[in-house]
Amino acid sequence: MEIAAECEHRMEPVLVTPSQPTPGHTLYLSNLDDQCLLRFSVEYLFVFAGDVDVDALRTALSRVLVDYYPLAGRLGPGNDGKLVVDCNAEGALFEEGFLPGLTAGEFLRGSAIAKPHESWRKLLRGAEEQSFLDVPPLVVQVTRLGCGGTVLCAAISHCLCDGIGAAQFLHAWARVAKFEAADHHVAPFHDRGVLRPRCPPRVAFEHQEYAINSLPGDGDPAVTPSLFVGPLAPVSLTFTGAHVQRLKDRCAPWLEECTSFEALAAHVWRAWVRSLGPPSDLRVKLLFTVDIRRRVKPGLPEGYCGNGFVLACAESTARQLAAPSGEHHAARLVRAAKEMIDDDYVRSTVDLLELRRDAMPDLSASLVISAWTRIGLEDLDIGAGRPVHVGPLTSETYCLFLPVVDDPRGVTALVSVPEAAAERLEDRCLHGLDDMHDVENDEQ
Structure with a gap:
């Protein structure tokens, strides 16, 4: 499915920073995190039939970044070619868009999903045409559709989390946006020390x-x-x-x-x-x-x-x-x-x-x-x-x-x-x- 119309951006993207002070340190990434295979952002796309309060989402993002503060930091080179995260609270990039000629139903094709098209990239402008380290670990665009629906796109650096970690963050953000209690939900754990290499390293399999x-x-x-x-x-x-x-x-x-x-x-x-x-x-x-x-x-x-x-x-x-x-x-x-x-x-x-x-x-x-x-x-x-x-x-x-x-x-x-x-x-x-x-x- 091609998105023919251009996405209207009525305001410049903003950096959303944590709403409270967060730890300011350098986060070690495990060898599983910073391997060459994962040096890209996973770009998730969600389509909703209903409208959302964009201001509430932006405010909720600021609050949830207090717990998920590495996503508000910046990736950079560490020692020996490894990447690290500078947890500097610089913020996640947040963008708004409007596509009046697109409906939520166009992303469905019978019982199957529509095939992604290069034109879909306009649904996530902030992650375009930059080198890997120049893109913030978290880039978000919320796009309102003419039918009253909403598209949420989130680019999350694979070096910081896998699919389970990304889903955990997205659900935490959603709970805050809906003012739900987090009493029974698991807090994020960011320390990667449990996956440090052995000294000396021992490769026991052919891999x-x-x-x-x-x-x-x-x-x-x-x-x-x-x-x-x-x-x-x-x-x-x-x-x-x-x-x-x-x-x-x-x-x-x-x-x-x-x-x-x-x-x-x-x-x-x-x-x-x-x-x-x-x-x-x-x-x-x-x-x-x-x-x-x-x-x-x-x-x-x-x-x-x-x-x-x-x-x-x-x-x-x-x-x-x-x-x-x-x-x-x-x-x-x-x-x-x-x-x-x-x-x-x-x-x-x-x-x-x-x-x-x-x-x-x-x-x-x-x-x-x-x-x-x-x-x-x-x-x-x-x-x-x-x-x-x-x-x-x-x-x-x-x-x-x-x-x-x-x-x-x-x-x-x-x-x-x-x-x-x-x-x-x-x-x-x-x-x-x-x-x-x-x-x-x-x-x-």
């Missing part, structure tokens, strides 16, 4: 997530062909709860108690490979985020706002994934990759990033999945009810699993692939899942 993809016998893996050739096109694939259940049932004979994520990740990975058609002997990877908050010993403190995840890596040849038994094969690999993530693996990852500051996954033949499901983004209420649309501002080559409004078991997979492969990906993902009458009738 294929940071290795270079290659063909068998390839003497120069650096020339492995990239699967992303040509202009990219976003593909939005909505799997209903019934679709997900069918995928789980397919895997059940080979994988006991297969989870929704395992079944769906395996299915999308396999369809992605088959649609791109890489060399059959090329080793392709599926990288996905695994929450480590309860996997490390001791567990991360409650309310931990930093990046509390590592990448799990499933790897296979394209031929194995494309085979008739590829779905079961892929699901078993996803399960095995997830089960590898324990305290030892996390500590080894932290130590690897201590020794290799420039460590970066090879994305030339890798699908990266980040799940925005089950972290509560679809329940965010800033005073206009639950959102009618939740998603990213733009579509990237990595894949997002997004919540589906009014279908708590449904998932929308959003990913960009070369234009020539877009239709094939959609066909591969949805083939055999549309005829759901038998499953749906059983559930009614």
Whole structure:
């Protein structure tokens, strides 16, 4: 969906500072926080059918930044190439906009979400055309729509928090905006010391997530062909709860108690490979985020706002994934990759990033999945009810699993692939899942 009209900005953006004094110190970032992979801002987009009080939102932001004060600071270089946060209370950037010709319903396309378009960037003007360190850790734009609806966009530095931490902040902001008591809500925990590297660092695993993809016998893996050739096109694939259940049932004979994520990740990975058609002997990877908050010993403190995840890596040849038994094969690999993530693996990852500051996954033949499901983004209420649309501002080559409004078991997979492969990906993902009458009738 293209936003044809220009967004009207009737006032200059303002810096919203904490309403009370906050600690003025330099915040250490863990190696999981400041790794090269995460040096960007995650741009969230929420569409609400109702209107909101923008002044109340701005005032509430000032108040909630007292607790979430690192978001009002500034990123900068520290020692040995690491980034730190100068907690200087400089403030978050807050922008207002007006789009009279746009309605909330235009972000929905039947039962699926509209595909992100480059024109959506006008919904977050403050995060444009600046280098990573020049953009404040938090940039917000609230845009009123002609239908009476509201769009909230928030760019949050990935170096400061992961999806769980971002959701925690957004819900805290919403509670303050609606004057709700915070008695039973968890306070943010900002100290990252629990994830400091060991001395000396000890890398105990191969960490294929940071290795270079290659063909068998390839003497120069650096020339492995990239699967992303040509202009990219976003593909939005909505799997209903019934679709997900069918995928789980397919895997059940080979994988006991297969989870929704395992079944769906395996299915999308396999369809992605088959649609791109890489060399059959090329080793392709599926990288996905695994929450480590309860996997490390001791567990991360409650309310931990930093990046509390590592990448799990499933790897296979394209031929194995494309085979008739590829779905079961892929699901078993996803399960095995997830089960590898324990305290030892996390500590080894932290130590690897201590020794290799420039460590970066090879994305030339890798699908990266980040799940925005089950972290509560679809329940965010800033005073206009639950959102009618939740998603990213733009579509990237990595894949997002997004919540589906009014279908708590449904998932929308959003990913960009070369234009020539877009239709094939959609066909591969949805083939055999549309005829759901038998499953749906059983559930009614």
